[in-house]
Amino acid sequence: MDNITQNLQGVPLNHYIWLSAIIFSIGVIGVLTRRNAIVIFMSVELMLNAVNLLLAAFSVHNNDPSGQVFVFFIMVLAAAEVAVGLSIIVMIYRNTQSTDINVLNRLKW
């Protein structure tokens, strides 16, 4: 275990931030480019995980456990959102037989 942690010492914090930013943005791209509600939702999960990683890195950097505690809360949220989100999708699928977000654009203008 020590060995692993030793490896860590050299990585600049910046790289963690960049990594998170990139993955976060990939999530955004996913949201922007996909039409399947479930996949969009997965992209959102990707974004949340990028934040998780960032928090964990900051937590280490600041030597403060609260960052990691916050990650738990995000996980709670993720769980709650998945439950609600998927049930919404299921509900819609029952009505429209589709999870394509473009099917739902009755409300506009």
Added chain:
Amino acid sequence: MINLVWLVPLIPLLGFVINGLGRNTLSKSLIGFIGSGVIFISFLISVSIFLALGNDPVKSHEIFLFDWISAGTLQVPLSFLVDPLSSIMLLIITGIGFLIHIYSIGYMHDDAGFGKFFSYLNLFIFFMLLLVLGSNYLVMFIGWEGVGLCSYLLIGFWYTNSSYATAAKKAFVMNRIGDLGFLIAIFMIFTTFGSIEYAKVFPQVAELMPGDSTLALIALLLFIAACGKSAQIPLFTWLPDAMAGPTPVSALIHAATMVTAGIYMIARSHILFDLAPVVQHLIAIIGLATAVLGALVALTQTDIKKVLAYSTVSQLGYMFLGLGVGAYTGSFFHVITHAFFKALLFLCAGSVIHAMHHEQDMRHMGGLRKKLPVTFATMLIGTIAIAGLPPFSGFFSKDEILAHVYEHNQFMWGIAVFTAFLTAFYMFRMLFLTFYGTYRGTHHAEEKIHESPSSMTIPLIILAVLSAVGGIIGIPEVLGGHHWLAGWLSPVIPAHGSALSHVTEYMLMAVSVVGVIVAIAYAFVKYVKQSDLPVADQGKRSALANLSYHKFYIDEVYDLLVRRPLDALSRFFYKVVDTKIVDGIVNGLGWSTSEASKGIRLLQSGNIGFYIFMMVAGIISLLLYTYLSL
């Protein structure tokens, strides 16, 4: 007595109120009695004021009634000024006014609007008295506009005829053009002299140098006002149209009193005009031109009242000519005599019209002198008086003006005297066409012709007497008199003797008298001897005669140059500028907002992908801001 001068206008006002309110309930005789009675009372008071003034060493009395308008330094009291000028005007107005009221009792007897008519007449007298009595320009202006209103009401007396109503409106509007000049003049007087009281303004004016530009402007504006009221070029066209009113109205308002208000006003402010030679010169030219124009048009008119109307225009031009050459007394003298004989002529014409059952076209008259002897006799006197044959009144006053004109400019005198010949010609033309020859109307109408009732003829006789002998108040020294009028007015208008030698004066008189006789003779030959002419008159006219007959097309020119362009401008402003541009901008703002709304709401496309994309775009911009601001 003089302090009671406020009664003079007040009593006619009372008459107006009583007759106005009781117009449908009071009997005609009562209305006539009240209407003339109040004027008579005023006349009596006027006479006593006149006499009192004659005995009073102080010739100018200001009677303060109440503060009317005050704002800042502008204080306008309602106060009256009794001096020789106004006192003599009082006599003319109430005196002639009374006669005309009496006359109207007969003339209007069968008219449905009898009560209304008398109340209007009383109202007119009230305003006219206000005009001459006012001790400042604003009170004069009340009267000035008030008589305009009465003129409007009386011209449009038979309002169901819309051309009459139009004539009334025209009179009012044309007067208003002059009135604007008056108003602006009042403003200038106020700002220049700090007051509009005669008593405060004139002494200050006297200290100014002749040719002062402000003064000239004030004088010019006052003159414009006078042009409107006294029917001078270019604002004269309303007066002939004003003949639409009942004939006593024409006699009272459009001959004897109201139209001379301009002369009164200029005479009143002569100090101003004396110091504005340029304007004086202009007045002389305009006056002369009006005199000529009026006379030329009168030559060919066939409506008896139109002839008189143009004659009035022409005579007024004379008076202005006199004013222009500084003969204030002469002009005022002419005002008085003109009031006598022109009132007389109109009333005679009214008598003829009354007899002819409202036929006014002379082509349908003729040979009336036996049927209407009194009318004929009085009208003859009036015609001689206006033609200017001695010893009738018109001779003296006209001669005084002509003498001054001669002194001033001999060329103008030439034209003026020629106009006098024209006057003699057309007046006798009228007389001959009406009373001589044979009757040209229908036989049926002829039987009904009868002399007017005594209520009409008595005023005629009185006026005829006045026309005949009225000249005695101003017999010049050259004829052995001492010109009482000039002496009477001298506290207001300093008399200045004639510089002409007696020989010259005699010669001038001779020329005009001879010329007038020749003109009368020519008219006699033309209209009595060659009695077919009135018929030929209906045929083709020469170009010049045609021009004269159509009043030089001035109405048409005005219509083309003023009314139509203004109406067109009005429509343009309304339909294009107001609706399309001004309102268009306002509506355009609303419209563009709603169009913007139509467009922008399309952003709300309903598409989640698009929404998120816009959000991301927003976030990117915000982050860009962060990036740039760090």
Added chain:
Amino acid sequence: MNIIITIVVTALAVLYAGLFKAKKALLPLTLVGLVTALAFAVTAWDTNIVYYGMMEMDNFAIAFSSLIILGTIFIFLLTQNYFAEHSENVAEYYTLILFALSGMVIILSYTNMSMLFIGIEIMSVALYILAGIRKKDFASNEASLKYFLMGAFSTGFLLFGIALIYGATGSFSLDAINKYLISNHQSVSPLFYPGMILIMVGLCFKLGAAPFHFWTPDVYEGSPSLITAFMSTVVKTAGFAAFLRLFGGTFAPLHDFWMPPLLAIVFITLFIGNVTALFQKNFKRMLAYSSISHAGYLLFSLVTLTGNSSNNVIVYAAAYTFASIIAFAVLILVKQKTGGDGFESYNGLAKKNPFVALALTISMLSLAGIPLTAGFIGKYLMFLNVMTEYHIYLVAFAILNALIGFYYYLKVIVAMYFKEGPEVELNAPVQYKLVLILSVIITLVLGVYPAVILNLI
């Protein structure tokens, strides 16, 4: 704390009551709970209790909680038969609303980012569900999905922002963050700025401020009207309070930095909200757009931070809340009668029910900001607020937008009073009348004598 506990306990009680089919007891139970919570709120005035360094019931929080609880009570009063017609799960709906309310109380009083996050999520998740409770209704489905996807998406940004702030300051506590800002004013970590911006994005999304407003009209229109009323009044107020707490308090030292983008957001929000509302033919959707524009006005309080900012917000929010409640109450009534929520459904309402028409008129005038209504005082305070730093161009722009506002608010008045409609009876149930009367009274009292609420906080 008591407030949250009361609300949550009520929610659970209602849930159980629902389980035991005690349908009649649901509403009284809820109201009793809410009134108790309100009482707790009022009695906690000036006590300023801090709970675990996570929540602080200061006067700001109490004032806002009282407002939102009162608003919720009004909305519950309007539920009479509203849900029952469509579903048997009334108790669950009540519970969800109460849960959402508890989330809102959290975000009014948080002193820690984690509380903000939890509160927002409790509120949002409940709302995602509530938006979609008309399961067979496509519009409701769509509203729910849109709200959910975009909400989750924006949560990502909020979290990223929180993470960055945490990275910069090493703490989630607002106090610590504020201290950090004050002590390092010259050398704030560069992580902090984007963090702040991203939090702003997340919160602006909840407020419905442009350009993060896109969900608002669709979701408001698609959701059941009562839920829309809840969202556009109570939720918006709470969201705004959360925003204010963070930016007006903790982030205040960096006002110079975040004000310009906020100003831009205000401009766009005002413009989009008003201009788009102009063309709407649907009353409900018009209200949605108008709520966007009101978010713009509310943000005025942050453009210039003064001692009165938060108080101004509460006045404005109160005015807006009660006026909107009237509007939605009438909307529900009319929709039940005519089946439509377009402007034409309001034609001739003044004849059918003068009282309702009058109430709606007052509500519209208040929303438009006509003097002697609360809306005017609110707008006035907002204008006054930004004018203290002489943002004249902003006020001038707001005035132009207010004019557009007059136009569309008047449209419904025009329909009610000046147009002829079908002769249909329209009777308002007692509870509706109660809500309308109370709201009208509040609107007028605040408009005529706002002194009662002016120096609350």
Added chain:
Amino acid sequence: MGTSVFYLVAFLSIFFSLMVIFAKNPVHSVLYLIVTFFTFTVHYILLNAQFLAVVNFIVYMGAIMVLFLFVLMLLNLNTDNEPLKSVLVKVVGIIGGCCLVVTLIGSLKATAASDPLILVNPNLGLVKNLGKELFGPFMLPFELSSILLLTAMVGAVLLTKKEKV
């Protein structure tokens, strides 16, 4: 070896997350997502946040992803029948995302750049340590998150239950 482990795992994270969003079949997406989450777990381990790693493994890869998969299967969406967005939308989306990366990283640029991550307290990420934190200062949010979960539970039931009415 040193820091290269981090870079390798980071590369994998990015690669698989790209695969998530570009995979045509949703089921593949889920699977890629699971892999991505696995790389995250590795990251947590590298950061010495063991407990986090474990929870991540269980909650995300276990519970959440299974739920996704379950729904996909339930709805029979395991084919790549998703109608594709137009190329334009995709390109714009990608460009937008890239801009986001650039601006995001750009605005973070001035961080003390090479400030290396140093683990001061090796016990930081241990359960004991976190537990103290969670049940100490973060007690309240922890309790309140139960409301969140309860809400989600009620909601999920409410939405998916077939109405009788």
Added chain:
Amino acid sequence: MEQLLILLIFLPLAGALVTAFTGNAAKYVALVSGLLSLAVGLIITAQFVPDASTQFEVNVPWIADLGIHFHAGIDGISLITILLTNVLIPIIILAAFKHEYPKPQSFFALILFMQAGLLIVFTALDAFLFYIGWEAALIPIYFICAIWGGKDRIKVNMKFFVYTIAGSLFMLLGIIYLYLQNPADNFEIQAFYQLNLDAEQQGWIFWAFFIAFAIKMPVFPFHTWQPDTYTEAPAAGTMLLSGIMLKMGVYGVIRWLLPIAPLGLNDWGSTVMVLSVIGVVYASLIAFTQRNAKRLVAYSSIAHVGIIAAGIFALNAQGMQGAIFQMLSHGINVVGLFFVLDIIFSRMKTNTIAELGGIAKTAPKLAIAFLIIVLGSVALPGTNGFVGEFLLLTGIYQYNIWAVVFAGLSVIFGAVYMFRMYQQIMLGETNTLTAGFRDIQGSEQLVLVIICVLVIALGVYPKPFLHLSEASVQQLLEQVNQKLTSVK
């Protein structure tokens, strides 16, 4: 003393509330309320000492935290407008007697409500209170016009409402600005007078206020809402709009604009003057060819207001006094004109000039009354219109001779269009439509007699009214000139 002012303001409000719940007897209740208000107004006039001071002052904190006070008082200028309001309201109510308005209680209640707003405007000494009154007067009139108006009423009134409120919102902006500049943190008018703003600030303040007032009056080119609104409004609405509401703008200029932003006046006064004078000529000309009598009178009103505005901006005693007096007389005249047109409309169902004619024959009383009112409005000496117009033009002349030449054109143009209208409606032969015209009677006659008496009485003896405002005007001008000279 101050109870009277309270009574003055709240009596109409109480009247409105009572009226709202009285059903069909509403008109009587409203009339009683209007007459009571008139009585209060007369008592105030009787007790008023005509000096420059503010009397009957009420000053109680209202929204104290914001520096807002219920501060109202009466000086000579406001007294005139109060009289105008309280005289015209009963007349307008009486004028509406013959109409069968649906929901009369709302109709009359709104009129009284508006009266309260107007009285607040005319007495307010606190800028905020002024603004409140300003808007409070707008709402009722909007409803009056939009509910009981003609067929285009909705669109037209929407424009009217949004247009006028646009102006007032900018005024609000100006008020807030002044408040922030005021070290005393209140909206006191006296404090505002004493602010030392530089020329640029005053320039902005000037426009912020002026636009509000200009729209209300309306001054060219802000007038386009007005002819449509007047035409579409019910008779009482038109009378309220033209008779009283228009004066709010004039009053605002005198009370607020001039003393607060004299330097703005210095910079922009000539612009405004030009606009006003353009408005006079422009509106008069447009009135020439109007086919609808109501619209004609509407345009004539624009012309009159143009003169009033020009007179005020001439900034001298004559212009100012003239403006104040003209407010009174224009209010009376225009109400009279619209009332006559309403009588004609209610009988003939048309106000198209060309379709009428010869009414004088069948309705001589109406013709006389109409003529007197027309004379008043063309400013014939001896009528109220003349006194005002003369003073105004005197004032304008002192400002610039060309201004008076053009403004004075209204003397001619006014005669042209007014008499044209009078002739075409009243004179000439009757046609099939007008042959059966019934002459005025009952309440109609009463109203017209009152109006005619006022037209003449004010014209013959205006002194008492001029005297009421004289000292206040003097003080105001001194104040403004002092500020102007102190800067120079």
